[in-house]
Amino acid sequence: MLLEEIRCIGCGALLQTKDPKKPGFIKEEVLEKRDLNDCLCLRCHNIQNYNKNAKVDVEANEYFEIVKNLIKKDCLIVNVVDVFDFNSTFIPFLNQYTNKNDLLIVGNKIDLYPKSIKHKKITDWMRLQINKAGFKIKDCILVSGKTGYNIEQLVRLIEKYRNKKDVYIVGTSNVGKSSIINAILRKYTDLQRDLVTTSVVPGTTLNAIRIPFFQDHKAIIDTPGLINPSQMTNMLSVEDLKYVLPKKEIKARIYQLDANQTVFIGGLASFSFVEGEHQPFVFYFSDQLKLHRTKYENKDSLYERQAGKLLVPPFDGKIDFEHTSITITEPKEIVISGLGFIVCKKPCKLEIATLKKVKVIVRDCLI
Ligand SMILES: Nc1nc2c(ncn2[C@@H]2O[C@H](COP(=O)(O)OP(=O)(O)OP(=O)(O)O)[C@@H](O)[C@H]2O)c(=O)[nH]1
Ligand SMILES: [Mg+2]
Structure with a gap:
């Protein structure tokens, strides 16, 4: 079998021994020792054995x-x-x-x-x-x-x-x-x-x-x-992803909020309760993502001071937030695509800020 025809069993890339930076790289000495039907490229070997993740430039x-x-x-x-x-x-x-x-x-x-x-x-x-x-x-x-x-x-x-x-x-x-x-x-x-x-x-x-x-x-x-391109996972680093992607059953986190309060979801989004009576909101996000409550009027200064420190992920740099205003008249869930969702039970006015391309969706309650 020619090397040009052998694929990595882990990722499907054609195996090659020339360029470690390109997909399918395998060291010649490793290739010689392996069963050709069961060969792993170096990248797959590293992910499978050492949990070493590297982002490849995907087309x-x-x-x-x-x-x-x-x-x-x-x-x-x-x-x-x-x-x-x-x-x-x-x-x-x-x-x-x-x-x-x-x-x-x-x-x-x-x-x-x-x-x-x-x-x-x-x-x-x-x-x-x-x-x-x-x-x-x-x-x-x-x-x-x-x-x-x-x-x-x-x-x-x-x-x-x-x-x-x-x-x-x-x-x-x-x-x-x-x-x-x-x-x-x-x-x-x-x-x-x-x-x-x-x-x-x-x-x-x-x-x-x-x-x-x-x-x-x-x-x-x-x-x-x-x-x-609008999938949250495509906009984050490997480190950020470890915080954003839940590993196990997500647990409800209940916040009793008054109007004019904001809850930051790590440094990736903020949920502001703009108008309405005192009420509970239930947050469903990866438990690795810390939530921080603040006053609505203090949210921008908090973000300026704490982005990349208390408000993480992302760990590198600030986000250009886009704001979405939402009015709820019956129980709904607000979904921040790829991040999680918030259950809102009573009528209220909300403002959600998150990355520009990320969709914010209002849906009937699943929970
Ligand atoms: N909680 C949970 N995580 C999962 C499940 N299936 C996959 N994952 C995780 O999701 C991530 C992606 O899984 P993959 O199987 O590599 O996904 P894929 O669709 O093959 O990804 P690409 O090859 O990049 O297109 C990994 O971190 C998995 O551990 C699942 O059923 N539950
Ligand atoms: Mg896959």
């Missing part, structure tokens, strides 16, 4: 072209979204490229939602958004690639709809496509370790990885994540 268009060409083929498409960041990980335009292939939608990371929440409420809400975007789907399921929750049900759905075809796992970067594949392999094979590389940094999978899985020799294929 959004290049990834999109790869995925677009893959899902044109006769296949079942499994589109993974992050249930904790649905609005920036669900990609309405994908609908144009499915070439009439059957489609399943998988909401991953359900382990992050409080156990008390009814899953049907989440799937009903997801189905509504999916229908609005004009998608015709075969089914929609919630799973956790991390805990293995509902993975067997997912495989049953895949078997039901794949009609002896290959199965492409696609979606935005960092939604957990590779983690789901590892969870499937853990349940259905005797593989002792994770096969494909996963990491907290978006852009981990660099090209298609074909894993023969079904008895008819058809495969599950991992694909590189599509890059959505």
Whole structure:
């Protein structure tokens, strides 16, 4: 086999021994010792063994072209979204490229939602958004690639709809496509370790990885994540991401607020209660993100003094905040895409400030 044809089993990049800075680099002496069907590039080796994450410069268009060409083929498409960041990980335009292939939608990371929440409420809400975007789907399921929750049900759905075809796992970067594949392999094979590389940094999978899985020799294929510029994870450093991305079930943090009070969410957003009667607001964010309460009139001076110190992440530099004014007349959840959400029960006027590209959404209460 020529080296130009061997791909890293962790990320799908073509292996090369010339340039350590480019994808797929492997030292010649390592390559000589390895089984060619089970080779990891240096980057995957470092992520898998030492948890050393490095951001690679990802070419959004290049990834999109790869995925677009893959899902044109006769296949079942499994589109993974992050249930904790649905609005920036669900990609309405994908609908144009499915070439009439059957489609399943998988909401991953359900382990992050409080156990008390009814899953049907989440799937009903997801189905509504999916229908609005004009998608015709075969089914929609919630799973956790991390805990293995509902993975067997997912495989049953895949078997039901794949009609002896290959199965492409696609979606935005960092939604957990590779983690789901590892969870499937853990349940259905005797593989002792994770096969494909996963990491907290978006852009981990660099090209298609074909894993023969079904008895008819058809495969599950991992694909590189599509890059959505308005996804919070694409705007932050590796260090910041460790604070922003929740690792376990998010816990409610209740703040009893009076009008003219502001709560900073790390240094990435602020929630100001502008008008309304004294009331509780429930914050759902990664517990690594510290919340700081202040008076509305003091918020700008606090930010000037404490950005990058008390108000972190981000750890480097200040943010150019964009403000959104919201009036609530009935119970709603305010979602700051990719960061978390706040439950508001009573009528009030609010002002949310966060990074310019990040979407702020008002939705009916899921909790
Ligand atoms: N809490 C939680 N975290 C998850 C879950 N699945 C994946 N993650 C985490 O999400 C991050 C991204 O996971 P990956 O599997 O690398 O995501 P991906 O979609 O393959 O990412 P790209 O290859 O960059 O497109 C990692 O830090 C995972 O540990 C899940 O079900 N629950
Ligand atoms: Mg991946």
